[in-house]
Amino acid sequence: MHQTIHKNLIGGEWVEGPSAAENINPSDLSDVVGLYARGDACQTEQAIEAAQAARPVWAVWTAEHRADALDRIGTELLARAEELGDLLSREEGKTRPEGIGEVIRAGRIFKFFAGESLRLNGELIPPIRQGVEVEVSREPEGVVGIITPWNFPIAIPAWKIAPALAYGNTVVFKPADLVPGSAWALAEIIHRAGQLPAGAFNLVMGPGSQVGHSLVNARQVRAVSFTGSADTGARIGLSCMQRGAKVQLEMGGKNPLVILDDAHLDTAVSVAIQGSFYSTGQRCTGSSRLIVQSGIYPRFIAAMKERMAALRIDDARQPGTDIGPVASSAQFEQDLMYIHLAYEEGGQIAAGGEVLQRATRGFYLSPALITETDNTMRINREEVFGPVASVIRVRDYDEALHVANDTAFGLSSGICTTSLRHATDFKRRSAAGMVMVNVPTAGVDYHAPFGGRKGSSHGAREQGSYAREFYTAVKTCYTAAG
Ligand code: NDP
Numbered sequence: 001m002h003q004t005i006h007k008n009l010i011g012g013e014w015v016e017g018p019s020a021a022e023n024i025n026p027s028d029l030s031d032v033v034g035l036y037a038r039g040d041a042c043q044t045e046q047a048i049e050a051a052q053a054a055r056p057v058w059a060v061w062t063a064e065h066r067a068d069a070l071d072r073i074g075t076e077l078l079a080r081a082e083e084l085g086d087l088l089s090r091e092e093g094k095t096r097p098e099g100i101g102e103v104i105r106a107g108r109i110f111k112f113f114a115g116e117s118l119r120l121n122g123e124l125i126p127p128i129r130q131g132v133e134v135e136v137s138r139e140p141e142g143v144v145g146i147i148t149p150w151n152f153p154i155a156i157p158a159w160k161i162a163p164a165l166a167y168g169n170t171v172v173f174k175p176a177d178l179v180p181g182s183a184w185a186l187a188e189i190i191h192r193a194g195q196l197p198a199g200a201f202n203l204v205m206g207p208g209s210q211v212g213h214s215l216v217n218a219r220q221v222r223a224v225s226f227t228g229s230a231d232t233g234a235r236i237g238l239s240c241m242q243r244g245a246k247v248q249l250e251m252g253g254k255n256p257l258v259i260l261d262d263a264h265l266d267t268a269v270s271v272a273i274q275g276s277f278y279s280t281g282q283r284c285t286g287s288s289r290l291i292v293q294s295g296i297y298p299r300f301i302a303a304m305k306e307r308m309a310a311l312r313i314d315d316a317r318q319p320g321t322d323i324g325p326v327a328s329s330a331q332f333e334q335d336l337m338y339i340h341l342a343y344e345e346g347g348q349i350a351a352g353g354e355v356l357q358r359a360t361r362g363f364y365l366s367p368a369l370i371t372e373t374d375n376t377m378r379i380n381r382e383e384v385f386g387p388v389a390s391v392i393r394v395r396d397y398d399e400a401l402h403v404a405n406d407t408a409f410g411l412s413s414g415i416c417t418t419s420l421r422h423a424t425d426f427k428r429r430s431a432a433g434m435v436m437v438n439v440p441t442a443g444v445d446y447h448a449p450f451g452g453r454k455g456s457s458h459g460a461r462e463q464g465s466y467a468r469e470f471y472t473a474v475k476t477c478y479t480a481a482g
Contacts, residue, residue, distance in 0.1 A: 003035045006184045011050030012198025023181050026093040026325045027315040028360035033091045036180040039206035044214035047202035051143040051170040052220045054199030067114040069194040074110030076193045089316045091181040093324040094279045096317045106158035109446050113162035133479045138472035140168035142222035145215035149228040150176035151282045160225045163467035172202045174212050180205045248459035248470045252383035253411035255441045256404035257287035261295035263416035269303045275440035277367040281387035285412040285442040290391045291400045305351045326363040335386030339368050342379035348372045375403050397422050405431040410453030412441040
């Protein structure tokens with residue numbers, strides 16, 4: 001049967017790629033979501049040229065015009081949240097309500113940055129020298145390369161593209177090869193509803209080894225924003241630094257959730273289940289290390305097992321599903337490998353970790369809770385990126401804090417406690433970019449800064465008004481009367 005190919009957007013035109021690939025539904029491997037172009041290095045260069053050529057045209061759009069464009073994009077995303085959320089759920093495997101929520105978030109992000117484009121204020125600094133005026137202003141960086149992962153196929157692109165455009169940059173966007181559907185739909189809306197000048201926004205779908213690589217190494221791309229794995233991030237960071245381009249990296253996490261004896265048990269269990277297993281555990285902010293004080297430990301484990309047994313793991317789009325399938329066969333294999341490894345290292349599979357059969361063939365895995373682990377095991381050092389949580393038993397708060405901070409990562413951290421003293425101390429001393437008290441480590445607001453420390457992030461924060469640090473270049477001007 002003939003299928004329409006979803007094309008790349010280069011210089012305002014939809015163009016076929018040198019090849020195309022099927023986008024497969026992980027809930028039902030016989031379901032082809034669509035056929036999507038796969039670009040190469042040559043197409044990426046064309047997109048970069050188009051973005052470079054569009055710079056002066058985009059630069060003369062007033063802040064109000066840019067705000068209106070972003071607002072129209074946000075309005076359409078919100079109006080089509082059900083339809084696009086369903087597409088997201090079908091291609092990525094998170095549940096339909098999670099998919100719809102993600103599209104709403106993307107719409108809200110565009111509306112937030114519509115307002116931000118009107119708020120790009122400069123500063124006048126009191127002069128040191130008599131009669132010399134000191135002005136600080138912000139300018140667009142130029143052509144921005146945006147490279148995104150598969151786990152949030154519309155929200156992550158939105159939180160990079162919206163500020164890039166709001167502050168006057170032109171964009172070449174390369175989405176994850178695994179899930180091009182939501183990215184293509186977003187690009188189509190940006191192009192049509194945004195009515196941007198040709199080349200201000202370009203989409204090149206295709207493999208990271210070609211499209212991503214070309215984007216990272218192109219002289220004209222002045223800034224690269226990346227979210228994905230630590231290994232790829234490190235390589236991209238080096239390449240950008242070598243050629244003097246600005247780079248922002250959002251990478252992995254090994255996020256701790258501390259549960260103290262004085263925690264409210266129901267709250268702690270809800271926070272752990274939500275943070276560890278929802279969105280199939282495929283979140284960089286997911287709670288993968290549950291650090292539990294010995295007094296509450298037996299009650300917490302028993303309650304976790306009970307709640308986990310009631311979770312419904314099924315087709316992502318089926319009403320009532322709590323947890324959809326794993327997104328891909330590679331991720332499925334990685335999850336199973338880590339569960340096996342944890343067992344070999346001495347961990348006990350207290351619940352889940354089983355491959356499940358459902359009405360359709362898909363990557364179904366029951367969330368795994370692994371007990372009897374310590375913080376030196378690989379299961380507690382490396383990012384799994386699946387519905388897998390390991391438990392580390394600790395004596396007291398001080399040990400919990402030490403274990404929580406003993407990691408190469410530092411994205412998000414959490415604590416469940418009713419003690420103001422411990423909550424306050426944890427907020428101060430946790431070595432993470434985002435700290436949660438009695439709320440899940442995953443799940444953040446779109447208008448607040450997002451990012452981590454150590455191996456989790458590099459460069460300026462994303463989201464909220466902090467996004468301007470990455471997407472603008474600061475200029476300081478000194479003027480004296482001539
Ligand atoms: P990657 O880091 O490989 O991919 C992220 C993005 O970078 C994708 O768009 C990818 O393209 C692109 N990319 C890959 N190689 C290059 C390159 N050489 N130059 C430029 N861009 C490149 O992550 P994966 O999607 O392959 O996932 C692998 C693992 O990464 C997961 O199992 C998980 O552990 C972790 N991960 C972490 C995320 C986080 O938010 N912390 C998000 C996603 C993954 P393409 O899709 O074509 O490969």
